[in-house]
Amino acid sequence: MNLPIDFTVQTKAQLREVVGSPSEALLEKILPSLEEQSRYFIQHSSIVCATTKQRNHFLHGSMFGGEKGFVRFIAENSLLIPIKEAGDYLRLIENINANPFIGLLFFIQGVSETLRVNGRASIVKEKALLTAHFPADQQLTAAIRVDVEECFFHCAKAFIRSKLWDSTTYLPSYHTEMSSASDFFYQHTILSEQMQSFITHAPFICVGTSQRQGGADISPKGDPAGFVQILDERTILIPDRPGNKICDNFENILVNPSICVLFFVPGVDHILHVQGKASIVKEAKILEPLSIAGKRPALGIWIELQQVTLAYSQAMVDAGLWNPANQIDRKTFPTMGEMVMKQLAHSKLTKGMSAKAFDDMVSQEYKQHLY
DSSP states (O other), X not given: OOOOGGGBOOXXXXXXXXXXXXXXXXXXXXXXXXXXXXXXXXXXXXXXXXXXXXXTSOEEEEEEEOSTTOSEEEXXXXXXXXXXXXXXXXXXXHHHHHSOEEEEEEEOTTOOOEEEEEEEEEEEOXXXXXXXXXXXXXXXXXXXXXXXXXXXXXXXXXXHHHTTTOGGGOOHHHHTTSXXXXXXXXXXXXXXHHHHHHHHTOOEEEEEEEOSSSOEEEEEEEOSTTOSEEEETTEEEEEEOSOOSOOHHHHHHHHOOEEEEEEEOTTOOEEEEEEEEEEEEOOHHHHGGGOBTTBOOSEEEEEEEEEEEEEEOHHHHHHTTTOGGGSOOGGGSOOHHHHHHHHTTTOSTTTTOOHHHHHHHHHHHHHHSOO
């Protein structure tokens, strides 16, 4: 399906004309290294999504899972992620050896905020080092070391819109339509009927992009199930709802159109992974069908598909992602305000603001600008 160039955003100036610019205070939330709150979040995370780049420059989306705290700290600002000899194990090693960077998004079950961590990546195979950090897994042969260059807390909008942690939305009946074989792996260059069905049932996605020469990002997006529009078997359209205006993914697309997207169906231990070429759409008549509550998205991500994969997710199983018993009691975990105020304790822009005041401000933002 052809997209006229005048329907798209072509420059950073055009992008900022549509979405505006983030506040100075918001930009201060982007930190150059891990600190206490980020480490605390990672210690409680059982699932992490990642973006890496293949040799052919396609972006690749992956998922890692385990018990809470399965990602270890190898140094004050460095992480170690165990990778099992299954799924895309060899692809990950090849990607990182060819392009040594990674974008990560950490989840905590029951918590609607996420932590994005970007940095340099390398493959670790030294048995003594692996045993020291993962003594219970004597079969482990490799891990990814990430030297962190950026971390940032994402707000809860994607999870509020998608209701991802609401177990009443889980689809056990849909699960029976999927193969339960752990080696289930179906790859195509177009969307099959089963893949299209998966998209229509998905309320949550993770979008991965990259700068031209390196540096990856991965961000969450969510809405009622089926919010991603299937234009034809080779083209999809993702609406962009009001957010933080930082727009890393959009700025990346302007210089490097490669993109990958992971689709989640609540309660289903499979993942749909699409890779393709992205454009930023601004044309109202294209975006109008994606309106919610009478509000049309200002922009959308148009993706021409290059490869599509539907596969069983061992990471989801290892994390027990859809088990409500694994969800943390949100009242026992720091609020967004408590985390951010500790991060920005020395900032002049937040001086005098309490965590409660920050949480109240965020709550109003969710009520007034969810769409």
